[in-house]
Amino acid sequence: MDKITLSHDVAVSESGFMFLPTTGESFTVNATGRCIIGAIQSGRSESETLKILVAEFGVDERTAERDLREFVSQLQRYHLAQTQDNK
Amino acid sequence: MPQAEGKLKVAVTGLNATDNPGPGVPVIRSLRDAFGDQLEIIGLVYDTLEPGIYIPGLANRFYQIPYPSTGLDAILARLLEIQAREKYDVLFSTLDTELYSFRKLAGELHGHGIATYLPETEQLKLRGKDQLSSFCSQLQISTPKTIVINSPSELNSAVNEVGFPCVVKGIFYDAGIVSTIDEAHAVMNKMRYKWGLPLIIQQCLKGDEYNVCALGDGVGNVVGAVAMRKLYITDKGKGWSGVTIFDKTLLELTHKIIGALRWKGGLELEYIRAPGQSEYNLLEINPRFPAWVYLASAAGQNLPAAMVQLARGKKIEYFSDYKVGTLFVRAAWDYISDMSRIESLSMTGEVNG
């Protein structure tokens, strides 16, 4: 599985607002997204993050995997995260 | 929530005091002058960066509302949500694009204790940029040659008839002066995607610009009217400074137009006059107060305050005079704030004043 790291020292506020001090950009993140960013920040792997989603929200693992993939690609698109191929 | 008994609460839109300013900020300034600490202001904003949000003390609280293009249900729901919390007395609309929606919602708002003072839909249409030519010819007022185009294919012939240079105008906002057919097409396409069709092609007259800011009472009378000559015009055509003047002709024209339209609410009349000529050409009738409305208040006619009183059903005395030679100069001034304001507005839709 891929290893995901955040490119910035980001802080998402309680409300879901995220301001990047290095670039001046701001983002809004919903609760599910916050949960994922939190997991990545605390060094969880992709499969661990999936488990957290399933446990927290009761979503099925397939859906979680699919949504996590898209979310991470959005993070990459915004230059907020990198992934490393860990075959 | 601070809410003193007996205070007047007015919700005002158009706090986009940018280089293409909405009139909300000067409207609030006028209301504060008139009502002092008996007044609370609710700022209604569309965007998190509307400068009014960052002017200390401008409003007691700001709320984000959905854009006029979102649909009436959404706008009404939000206005009532805010009403449930704030119990405001008057909704003071200051932007062209809101007027149709707010007009349609006026009855419903009234049912919830919110007063408005707005022109009828029919009056809005009559003064529309696309109707200006026929309106002026009926009243025998001069106006530049104007052609309305409903499809891009009509541009060439319209431009041929009007001649270069000419102005391409959106039905609500925006205008661009063009001198070649290629420019005309470029400007048309830009505006078409933003504002849709129709577009207005207007002959470009040269001369001095005169504007009148007025308030009509809905039965044909002029509550007040102040004329101004622009002294400095930005490259976007906005008056950056101006001075009040008095010319009987301008006043008569104002009475004629407001009388014919039976206009209810604020109004701006834009004229151009060639040097040495006596004839004013009417360029536009804007269905709301201009961004320079505070000049009228400073010169002795606080038209926004008068309008609030009329909206509340109060009897007022109509204005007859103002101070000629009152000058306004707009200045750029940077306010300092913090990202937390943007955060509050984006995440909760509201922020304190």
Added chain:
Amino acid sequence: MSLGSRKRYERPTILKQYSGYMNKVGNRSGLAPTPDIDGVSIEKMVEQFGSPLFVMSEQAIRMAQRRAYRVFKTRYPRVQFAWSYKTNYLDAVCATFHSEDSWAEVVSGFEYNKARGLGVPGNRIIFNGPDKSEEDLKRAVNEDAYLHVDHFDELYRLISITESLGKTAKVAIRVNMDCGVYPLWDRFGFNLENGEAWQALKRIMATPSLKLVGLHTHIGTYIMSPDPYRVAATKLSELARSLQTEYGHKIEYIDLGGGFASKNTLHGQYLPAEGVVPTIEEYAEAITDALMQHATSPSELPMLILETGRALVEEAGFLITSVIANKRLADGRKSLIIDAGVNLLFTSFWYRHKITPVRDPGMVSEDAALYGPLCMNIDMVRESISLPPLNLGDLLCIHHVGAYDMTQWMQFITLRPNVVMVMQDGTVELIRKAETLEYIREREQLPRQLSKNNVVG
């Protein structure tokens, strides 16, 4: 699906904030969910009838028709609506209109026969349109229908038919004219300004087997202002007066066709239609005012016929669709694929439909392109619409699709779905069954030379 006390799952979303773009609060309130239609749960209907699903509301149809009658009848003594079949000719829809005292307005033999099949007598049918076959005309004459003549060829054909049948036909002519609406619909009927209309009327007056009963026009559709109706009503009234002075002939009715604008917003329109299109009161005021001004006494007033289509039925129709896939486009924009495309939503070519989620949409929303299920590039329901994160199978409700969508829909690539009607008593009736492969193949024939044995293997 969320379980017990767990947090509700919403697809993870991150949105970059741009100034000048709408932030979520503005969006959220714009997307109040639509859980039911007239109190009947949309999810339950989809469970029973599948997705996509067209839903008609009996109540909405009746309310619209009653309101229209009230608005016109309080301004004018004699008003008759005639249901424009082409707008929506599902039997259940037509029957609802007929039971609200609306006649039938048809433009083909097919529509005529459909109306007759519903029990509408000929003398409550208005037969418009440029294509009436010999057979159609004969049936209509025999059944005493109102024939609105579109062109001279039809006029001469009708003269021969009535003479050979030895019967009198009730006729009107369709008139086209300049009422300030562009483009001018001059391909239908006889032009007023060039004198053609008067020529046609003269010919009718000279034909004993034709009884001139009315004057008809239909000036266009989605007319954004009441003024053209004022002009049309005035011009037809003047034409009626000329008939009176020249021939001492009094017509029975003036038919002003359809064309009132509805609450759907056109693509090029910035403001929502509900804010800018005239109300039915405003149209009524313009029309009845013009008619009244031309009458010398109330007894002189002709009956006013209206063939209003979209403005009466559009809001009574809903299309329920579900999310098939979430997709990111190459440039990062979000897109959604739903199971109803332009095959079912013909009107999306010109309307920006109101589309709402069926369930509470949650907190954030994001602009997305909305694509239908067809493997065709044209199948785009909306270039950009702000929607909350949706999971597979989540339902969306597309509003105001009661007009033209259920007649101009296409059997293309896939089959057309069930259409149900939510009845006033709260029950849900199937009014058109979903198509099946057998239904389509039943019409086809495979030449013997190409039969299975010869083609395969």
